Amino acid sequence: MAETITSRARGAASTRAAASPLSRWHYVVALALGALNTLSFAPTPHGGWLELAIFAVLYAWLLRTGGWKSAALTGGAFGFGNLVTGVWWLYVSMHHYGEMAAPLAGAALILFSLYLALYPALSAGLWSLCAGHASSAARDDRPFSPSWYGAFAFASAWALGEWLRGTVFTGFPWLASGYAQMDGPFSGFAAIGGVYAVGWVLALTAALVVQSAYACLARSRSRRVALLPVCVALLLVAAGMLLSRVSWTRPNDAPLRVRILQGNVKQEMKFDEAGVRAALDLYERMITARAADLIVTPETAIPLLPQQFPETFARTLRTFADTTGSSLLLGTFGATVTPEGRFTDETNSFFGVTPNARQLYRYDKHHLVPFGEFVPLGFHWFVRLMNIPLGDLARGAPVQKAFTVRNETIDVDICYEDIFGEEIARRLREAATPAGILVNASNLAWFGNTIALDQHLQMARMRTLETGRPLVAATNTGMTAVIDAQGRVTARLQPFTTGQIETQVQGMTGRTPYITVGNDLVLAASLVLLALGFVFGSRRARR
Template identity: 45%
Template sequence: MVHPGRSADCGGAAVVTGWWSFAGLVVLLAGGLHAWALSPAAAALFPGAPAVFQTAALLVLAGVLSPRRTPRAVGALSWLYGTVWLIGATGWMFVSLHRYGGLPGWLAALAVVLLCAALSLYFALAGWLWARWRDGRWWRDALAWGGVWLLAEWARAILFTGFPWGASGYALIDTPLAGLAPWLGVYGLGAAWATAVVASVWSWRSADSGLASRLAGLAVGLVLAAVGALAGRPFTEPQGAALSVTLLQGNVPQDEKFMAERQGAMLRWHAEQLLSARTDLVIAPETAIPLLPFQQPPGYWDALVGGFPAGEGRHALVGVPLGDFERGYTNSIVGLGGPARHADPEEAGGPYRYDKHHLVPFGEFIPWGFRWFVRMMNMPLGDFARGPLVAPSYRVKQQRIAPTVCYEDLFGEEIAARFRDPAQAPTILANVSNLAWFGESVAMHQHLQIARMRSLEFQLPTVRATNTGATVVIDHAGRVTDRLPGNTRGALVAEVQGRQGVTPFAWWAARAGLWPALALAVLLIAVGRGRARH
């Protein structure tokens, strides 16, 4: 048996035995702590608790990545940390694959583990590169670590359509660091804090660091928090009068959503709520009406359209699938109450229509080579057509509302594309979702954190109408102002104040997507690499 403190010094064989060493166990626990920081249990303890636990996990990881470890060992430990982190953060996928998809439990669990292990290869590469390039001076090593951390999160967000759920920046929402979100976005925010955390460890561990240098390393995090607090100035301002909104939460169990004998009651409830609402805007969740227009009961859609006459001032956004076999299908939102009153939402010149752009792999499109896997699942899945990246906003009075469907609000850089023209930029973000696929898991809490981060990045309010939760109103500072209890049926009536303006993140992401983040990662690595000493 190789001694734990020397497990990584003996090449590839020692790396393998090191998996069972003390270092491997510590990294495994640290990855679990990082995942737990993104759970509702952590958030319920005290304000800022998620950031505290994530910081603790990163401190442990920084302590384990000793300068004595080879690049291969650092890559392996980074991979283990990332794999456990992502399994804990996205394990809710098991519910949809097993309970609703019909996959055997062992196969559903294996699919989740393999996906997380594959996504963690980005972190393995980041750790390996850092160990190859580390300079030996704590501040250079910290900068290089921040660069490779940002590179790994960038790759997870971009490559193969991206799956950045559980990014580290989401744990920092309720801290002074959140003031950096309108400047850097969630990935830059997470990388900045990762840099500060490792600097505090490595400045004390470096053999050539004096007391002043060690205190400087500890001060990096404090300085970053102070900068975040000072940087959080307003880039947006109130626009027009506040809107009154009604947000519907049907609480339809996923296994009943497509049962013909249960659909009648579900359709009646949503129609009654839509037509009885007396607010400026009423929003029904993703696929609140789960039937294509030609599958709906006769007269059902006509009644909805007729209930929102043009010029009356009442509007609705309704989640409904559209399309047919020949033209393809879309996961869409239809706007009612505008000037166009055609009964058919498919008809040119008809009601406002938003088609989901960023589709869910396996759920809404089948990646090349994986059709065999989808055929094993008992889900109403298929290949959906994509909507345009830059979609027009839905106008209600003086507000421009930017809809997204469920998973789409994970991609702030794609929402930013709508801000290129400030005169047409959204004043309110709106998300419709259906998380019933994932049961009573952490997904509901995590999706709420994602929506709060988008409000911080753009300094705009967000309204969310969901099937099971979280149905909320979020203000421009990322604070939840109104909320329905999860897993209940009801309607949330509230007011939301739209805002106009463009944050720095919205400005640069609208023009270049996440490529500036990649450039920043390369710059940090270049500065931190120095004259790499192996």
């Protein structure tokens, strides 16, 4: 592939870099740029365009580095700035609700953000090794010159780093770059390769824009060298917009009449005896207020085992379902009952009541929250610093039976399970009858009135684009919403209010490419491109 900057311009840049090594301000700027990138995500409207500009600046800033070490530090600084400002609401969870001392909660947030920043650091370092830069000490002080190798290596290394962050140690893909593109130019690629593919296209486009800009600044004599990268970038923008108009799935049967309940039970009283009694009374009234094809409550709306339900409460729900033809999905806890009558292996569960059917449907949460729902090995001391009940739960199977309402199949997940798109795609891919509607139940009261609510809704919207299916989100305090198969929020309740959404939800059938291949497409492409960049880019650098 052709270089985009002349040897004379590159040599001058190398001389300047050798004379002026990177200062600490280079990394401070990278950190500030990462913090600015948090504004690309919800609740900022159309933040995808802002993110594209920020990634272009990030790539240009990486070009100033002279080797993989300085590149990794730059990427790590960017990642830390983005993540510590983007997930600060974890402090609210640990300190305000978990009752952890403020200094310890603040330190835990910083340490966790530093850990998460290792992944963008890895991406930047890997990019530097695969972008055609020699690894010898003699060349380690020379800045990168943008090239086709470098652009594709940047996109591939970035996508691979984000995938690793969403996978290693159960994963934490919050603030993956593709989410900010929900209302941006690249959301159409979600149905092709998921959120990581969206991030891949974002990074490639930003790098190509910078490549053209550098060629223009170097006054390249070849118009093709200067214009071709930006033309490809514009084609990617146009392709993303056109793909967002493609319907990969089609309506299936008649829509369901759905009621979604938001109880707004305060977190600090949720597990108290008085709070449990209040929740029983509240949800009994809300459930039995009107009939619907499907009535959905939030996660752990009733923080008891079904065996502990008051008899009058259980009988009332059963009678209501049988007489009105309403199906219920009730968030509660599950357990295994031993022959001695003891409860073991508690689970975060959903129980479904079907009219005139004695057997309850049950879904047990599979992807548990570290420290909140299970304790990683060696960290029990950390959980003891917090006052969070049921911190060590059992997990359900990766693929479980779906819930059926009339002729529609419902795929259920709980809390932040819906930020793992590959797991939802796998259930739809392996199911004998793929679900037509997605249902997520959450309790985001742990995070107070913070940006976590908007961010979680944004990620739920991405799941609808990846799968071509609508999603019903039932939460305790917000965001309770209905999202159609095109990612549009069609109904939403105000946070921290008691209320319900009553609407019709159209189930869909068919497969998007992402349901078929999951993350395999973007991972395979990234690994191949990184390998090619490492081999051919290194040869070019030696020449």
